[in-house]
Amino acid sequence: MKRTIIPARSAITIELSKGQRCRVINTEGGQVVDTWAFNPYDFNECLSMEHSRSAIYRLLFRPGDVLVSNKFQPMLTLTDDTSPGFHDTLHAACSAGSNRFYGSDQIFPNCQDNLQKQLGLRGQTINTIPCPWNLFEHALIGDRTELKDEISAAAPEDYVELEARMDLVMIFSACPSLVGKISGTSARGAAIGFL
Ligand SMILES: [Zn+2]
Incomplete structure (x- = not known):
């Protein structure tokens, strides 16, 4: 399987045609x-x-x-998942603002800037x-409404497999954030595998 590396703290963009599958691999x-x-x-239509x-x-x-877009159009099917199955849908991307808000001394890089940089490379804002x-x-979710951070439980080489339900541009950011230790105590890379 051809792999494209997502370097630690960085993002990459891929294009998927309708029906094409890829794996997001938690290499480490x-x-x-x-x-x-x-x-x-x-680009006003996005995964929501x-x-x-x-x-x-x-x-x-x-x-x-x-999963559907902000226009309720089918965008992606989650076709396989070898991880324990926790893929948060509630938290905003880390950003300079969030890092300052939480008192982190690591403001840059962050996922929001990574996304905007990738879109900028395609002339999109x-x-x-x-x-x-x-x-x-x-x-x-604890106590019915409370949100708690746990360290990611993904094992090395765990993957999520996705199938495009329409032509897609996808952007993946290996999250640099150390807030809440969501990726443990160090930021690592990941990879995209093309099937
Ligand atoms: Zn992040």
Whole structure:
């Protein structure tokens, strides 16, 4: 399987044609990967966590689930998942603002800037940052409403397999954030495998 590396703290962009599959591989384990998908013909249409939660009626998605765009169009099928299945859909991407808010002394790099840089390389700008699909992020709901951070439980080489339901531009950011130790105490890379 051909692999493209997502370097630690960095993001990459890939294009998927309708029907094509890829795997997001947690090469070293324990690494959160912020994931976005856009309609290549209209970047105003993007993968939406709030629309997908409403479509699937769960906070976390499982193999067989079809995630939708902010126009309720099918975008991605989660076809396989070898990880423990925690892929947060609630947290905003880390950003300079969030790092300052939480008192982190590591402001840059961050996933929001990584996304905007990748879009900029394609001549695209967006006015609001969609909530990412935080692959491998183990955020728990406690006491009915409380949100808790746990260290990612993904093992080395665990992967999530996705099938494009429409042509897509996808951006993946190996999250550099150390806030909440979501990726443990160090930021690592990941990889995309093409099937
Ligand atoms: Zn991040």
